[in-house]
Amino acid sequence: MGLSTHILDTSRGKPAVNVAITLYRGTSEVPKSWEEIGQGVTDNDGRYKGFFADNPAGFTNGRYKLRFLVGQYYETLKTDTLYPFVEIVFDIKDSSQHYHIPLLLNPFGYSTYRGS
Numbered sequence: 001m002g003l004s005t006h007i008l009d010t011s012r013g014k015p016a017v018n019v020a021i022t023l024y025r026g027t028s029e030v031p032k033s034w035e036e037i038g039q040g041v042t043d044n045d046g047r048y049k050g051f052f053a054d055n056p057a058g059f060t061n062g063r064y065k066l067r068f069l070v071g072q073y074y075e076t077l078k079t080d081t082l083y084p085f086v087e088i089v090f091d092i093k094d095s096s097q098h099y100h101i102p103l104l105l106n107p108f109g110y111s112t113y114r115g116s
Helices: 070-076
Strands: 002-009 020-026 034-041 062-068 086-092 098-106 109-112
Touching: 002 062, 062 098, 086 098
Parallel strands: 002 098
Antiparallel strands: 020 034, 020 062, 062 086, 098 109
């Protein structure tokens, strides 16, 4: 079904727009290396859904990592941040389901969860 993400800047109460995101797949269960498999940029609602749009069959079980380039986002806002990027590592155990991985972000903290 696919993978999507969403970034909410909780310090501003708004979506984080134009954040570059890279998706990686681990080369083993305990990845010694990561293979880049997609890139995207959040839209005006802070969302990105296009990782497997061109290749739905490429969405398979395994270990994945999303890298959000949040330092660049805060640079454009002229706001100090502790994080140049945020990485979220997660397992896809049933690729027939949809996985939504949101990022709740502020300049000095973040959290994530499996959304719907």
